[in-house]
Amino acid sequence: MSDNITVAGVSVDTRHWIGGRRVASAGTFTDHSPLDGSALGEIARGGPDEAAAAVAAAREAFPAWAATPRAERARILHAVADGVEKRIEELAIVETTDNGALLRSHRRGVMPRVAHNFRFFADWLLRLDHEDFETRGHTNHVSWDPAGPCVLITPWNAPLMLATWKVAPALAAGNTVVLKPAEWSPLTASLLADIAAEAGLPAGVLNVVQGYGSEIGDALTSHPDVRRISFTGSVPTARRIAASAAANLTPLSLELGGKSPLLVFADADLDLAVDLAVEQYDNAGQVCLAATRLLVEEPVAEEFTRRFTEKASALRQGDPRDEGTDIGPTIHPRQLDKIDGFVQRALAAGARAVIGGHRKDGQYYAPTLLTDVAQDSEIVQEEVFGPVLTLQTFAGEDEAVRLANDTRFGLAATVATGDRERAERVTARLVAGTVWVNCFFVRDLRAPFGGSRQSGVGREGGTWSFDFYCDLKNTVTAPEGWDQDHG
Incomplete structure (x- = not known):
């Protein structure tokens, strides 16, 4: 089996992206186009071994990426956005072929929004701050510390836009990522891995694994080294993810269904x-x-x-x-x-x-x-x-x-x-x-987004995204007690 398929003239690697290299699986699943039901190709079908390898790669890459200065992380995310913009036409036609959404929408709105996701959170990172405040003469300083490896599970209806809505803030926050796209529309996530690598994102910072939720998803969400899980999808799947994450008390962000x-x-x-x-x-x-x-x-x-x-x-x-x-x-x-x-x-x-x-x-x-x-x-x-x-x-x-x-x-x-x-x-x-x-679907990334009741847990957007993907720390410093002779 070839490791690459050609979709509307665009070459797409069908293997996982783990630790900065392509990784095959023993099994595959067939990706079909909704345009005519035709088989687009055989996609690497991951399981517990691939999940463990991806989390291990994310864990290994985390200390260096977390320690990378904010300005450098932001620069790389802008480079990813540049890469997306250079390949808008390719991304648009591949995603239309893979999930059936309108090509004109992908060209004019969706793929430009993908690039904007990276630019917005790169810029927001540089302004992320909380004014120090005093308590009886003591100084309180709030900081956003990277949490660690994050598992991001994304849906099939707007695959790349909704994936980068999560990937961008998680990476900006200093975390490493394991992205599992929906098995019905996996192709643009593979292209994103290529774009991120070309932009200079270090190996292991972004990993992309493919497969079924029951085979690789459960192994990811139950992994003890995962520090955050973000999921967009159905209520029944969210319940399964929550149960899987419960043993490790892994924090969850869930954007679920609606009946608006x-x-x-x-x-x-x-x-x-x-x-x-x-x-x-x-x-x-x-x-x-x-x-x-x-x-x-x-x-x-x-x-x-x-x-x-x-x-x-x-x-x-x-x-x-x-x-x-x-x-x-x-x-x-x-x-x-x-x-x-x-x-x-x-x-x-x-x-x-x-x-x-x-x-x-x-x-x-x-x-x-x-x-x-x-x-x-x-x-x-x-x-x-x-x-x-x-x-x-x-x-x-x-x-x-x-x-x-x-x-x-x-x-x-x-x-x-x-x-x-x-x-x-x-x-x-x-x-x-x-x-x-008197309007619909006007979205600004500065605003909180999420659902109430069974439509979700948590909010995404602006500082709310960083609040989820980080461990917030308050450092309280006394006004006295310093050794004046030190240094």
Whole structure:
């Protein structure tokens, strides 16, 4: 078997990256493209041995990287960003081929954001500081000490962007990293290893291992030398990771699922509200933040539904490499089956499909809007992670807030209203890590990001990322007692 595959003209190494070199495994798994179901290649399938080797490499590299001056760490991270920018086109086409998201989005937004992740945390590192303060004449000095080897487990819906959202602050903080990408979309993580090495990142500081969670993931999350674990993905997998990490009391950062609401009040700009609702089909609905529950005030519900149906029906679904495509394929046949299972059970229970409600050729699912759904129904309560929205109506603010908060999740919420005071009242009562008012998916890395309830534990972004990836230390110094003759 060749160690390299060619994807859309780009050569990708299929082996792990451990301790600054490529490492093969005895076994492999097949990576398929959602574009047509074709096999892209055989990927090294790691297990406990590869996990142990990657953690050992990270542990060995940690002291020198932790001791590297902040300015030098920042310089190398900027060099990684430079490398990403030089290869945006390659990264974009490989990721589109591997996970099915729109090529135009990868080119114009996602891959530039990957580079920004490195630049932002490199720059934030240089300004990371806490003003000293006095306690009865004693000086308190707060510092962020690197924690050690970190295991980062990342999802398939935005593979490289979400991976670097974790990798960049972990490395900036002075930690070493073992990155395990999702087995459904592993290829750009391998390219990242090449880019980081070319940028001068020392061997062992970033390691990339591939495989299944049950085989290599458990070995990583239970390893006693791992000092931090960050995971983005599903609630069931998070529970498994938490149980695995519990024996060592390894700190966790978990960004999990969502069932976010979009609240449309009668005083909202309806055209804007419809645009926001249709935007929830982005990435074929495979977005944790997506406001999949449309809650619309009764007086405008009929008109909203008419305008939404008209706009959503005009979306073009097809090859994500085509500039005119709005919605690409579902990433994997198993995910397609899962989405359709949710929809068919909802229809059998009495829901009505205003649009969609069925599969299309290949790995495509028709953009779907379901009405006549009960609040306690599976389709309203559980994350589908596909192009499936529900629509419910409400009579006033209290009912809107009650419906919005009535799930086990709390990742995000969106509010459409023309009344500033109403916006302030409603957002104050919503249980969510992020609330957007008359907008959606405006993200700034200076802001905290994460979920409430079963949507996650902890926050990422700005200083919050460093708080997680570091051991915070407070040094208290007495004003007297120095040996004046010393030195």
